[in-house]
Each structure stands twice: as structure tokens, then as C-alpha cells.
Amino acid sequence: MNWLGFLIPTLVILLPLLSLLLPRRRDVASPVSARASALALYRHQLRDLDRDHENGLMDAGEVSRAELEIQRRILAADRLQETTFRIQSHQRLRFAVLLVALPCFGFALYLANGHPSLPAQPHKTSGVNVPPAMQALFEKLDRQVASMTPDDLEYVRQSVLLGQVDEALNRPDDALRAYRQALSARFIPELAVQIAELQTQQDGHISAESLALYRKALDAAPADAPWRLAVEARIAAGEHDQNP
Incomplete structure (x- = not known):
């Protein structure tokens, strides 16, 4: 963000409100009055x-x-007085002070946590605070999966669980590694789609590897899988990216 990027939108937003500060030559009739409404009724x-x-x-x-x-x-309503409004001088002054104070307070609030010269900070880099007790459980799960072999009955389930923990802790690389371990032991279409989605988020585009996973998952998925249309759209987008 730069200074012009802050000042120009602020002026554009406040410009329509500045018309209220202009002096008026005469009283302005209210657009809706009791007399006009009653006569029309x-x-x-x-x-x-x-x-x-x-x-x-x-x-x-x-x-x-x-x-x-x-x-x-009708005769009674015709005697009603039309209401007019006028912005008094002290009201105009208070409004002018408010127009100046609002962007100033907003700018001060922005400077409390940032500066226009600072580079953009992606949200995904923010860490996740984990209590020590939960961290100990996660480390225990990591050791359990590391001690297993793909032949173990719980290997796939524990690997997927480990991947979900890593993904929740904002560790996408570790999550992808755990998911791929489970997928190499047993192909699960939903898990393949999850891996492809996470990898696409990491790469910023649909890579050839992710495209292959989408296709394989779609071939192995049941006909009534609720995510078929979404995966077909991903495949179409990936093919377009691969063959521009």
C-alpha cells in the first residue's frame, strides 16, 4: 500500500458528503410531507x-x-404547514469537523498496526497457538505414524489424522506429506481431491501433478459423488492452464 492508495479512495468516498457543507440559498422543502401525503390519500x-x-x-x-x-x-389537510429543513451554521461546523475527524481516526488506527511502506503480509503466515498439552498429543501422534508401516491396519487412518492436524496448524507441507503417505497405502478418491486442492493452494495454480490426481479421483469416484461437478470444473481449468 502507498500514500496515494490511502488518500485517493478517502477523498472519493467523502466527496459526495461535501455537498452538504455548501451554503443553501433558500429553505428546502421536505420530499415527503404530511400535507402532500394526506391530500394524495x-x-x-x-x-x-x-x-x-x-x-x-x-x-x-x-x-x-x-x-x-x-x-x-381534504380541507383540514390543506391547512397543514409544509415542513422545511435548513442546515444551521453550527450543524454545518459539526459536520465539517466529523468529516475531518473520521479519516484522521481511521488513519491513526491504521498506523497503529501498519504503514503504507510495509509489504503485504499474507494471512496464511500467521501462526497458531497450541497449548502444551495438545502439542504433546500431536507429537505423540507423529511418533506413532512414524513407527508404523503401510501394512498396519491403522496406518491410513492415523496418517490422515496427522495430515488434518498439520493442516489445522497451518503446516501445509507436513499435511501434504502425511496425506500422500496415506494415499500411497490405499487410494481414496476424496483424499486425492483433498491433496490436489491443498497443493493447488500452495502452488497458486493447478499443476500437472494436481491435474492427474483430479482425473484419477474422478475415475474412481462413485457416480453420485457430490463433488464430481466441482472436480470436473477443476480438470477443465487445469487443462486450460496446461494448454493455453
Whole structure:
């Protein structure tokens, strides 16, 4: 971010509000007033009376009495005063101070944690604080998987669990290694898709390896797999990237 990148959007956002500070030559009528609303309502009611009379819903006597009542209300509503508003000088001053104070406070809040000259910091680099007790359990799980062989019954499940822990702790490289260990022992379409997705996030694009995993997972997936359409879209995007 640079200084112009901060100042220009701020001025563009505040520009429409500056019109409220301009002096007005006369009072401005409120766009919606009680008098105008009442007169419009009663005139509409008069038209409804004529329509009901033509349709035979009301006789002449009822229409006459209703018209007299509505006309009385129209006369009363016509005496209502139109409301106007004006921005007083002290209100304009307070508004001007607010317009200046808001961007200043926002800029001060930004400077408390950053500076326009600082490079962008990706969110994924932020660490995850793990309590010591949980860290001990994770390390124990890591040792258990390391001591297993692909022939062990729990090897795949424990490796996937280890990968999920590493992914939650923002250790994508370790998570990919654990997932691939499990996939090499037994091919699971959903796990292959998960590996391809994580690898794509790491690479920033669909690599040839990830594309091959998507294709293999799609071939081995059941026909009613809910993620088939998403994987097909990934394959199409990957093929487009491989053959621009």
C-alpha cells in the first residue's frame, strides 16, 4: 500500500458528503410531507368511491355521505404547514469537523498496526497457538505414524489424522506429506481431491501433478459423488492452464 492508495479512495468516498457543507440559498422543502401525503390519500379515496359506485357496490346516498367526509378531511389537510429543513451554521461546523475527524481516526488506527511502506503480509503466515498439552498429543501422534508401516491396519487412518492436524496448524507441507503417505497405502478418491486442492493452494495454480490426481479421483469416484461437478470444473481449468 502507498500514500496515494490511502488518500485517493478517502477523498472519493467523502466527496459526495461535501455537498452538504455548501451554503443553501433558500429553505428546502421536505420530499415527503404530511400535507402532500394526506391530500394524495384522500383524492385516491374519492376515485375509489366513483369506481365502487359504477360497479354497484355503493348506492348514491352512501357515496354522497362518504364524499362529504372525505372533502372535510381534504380541507383540514390543506391547512397543514409544509415542513422545511435548513442546515444551521453550527450543524454545518459539526459536520465539517466529523468529516475531518473520521479519516484522521481511521488513519491513526491504521498506523497503529501498519504503514503504507510495509509489504503485504499474507494471512496464511500467521501462526497458531497450541497449548502444551495438545502439542504433546500431536507429537505423540507423529511418533506413532512414524513407527508404523503401510501394512498396519491403522496406518491410513492415523496418517490422515496427522495430515488434518498439520493442516489445522497451518503446516501445509507436513499435511501434504502425511496425506500422500496415506494415499500411497490405499487410494481414496476424496483424499486425492483433498491433496490436489491443498497443493493447488500452495502452488497458486493447478499443476500437472494436481491435474492427474483430479482425473484419477474422478475415475474412481462413485457416480453420485457430490463433488464430481466441482472436480470436473477443476480438470477443465487445469487443462486450460496446461494448454493455453
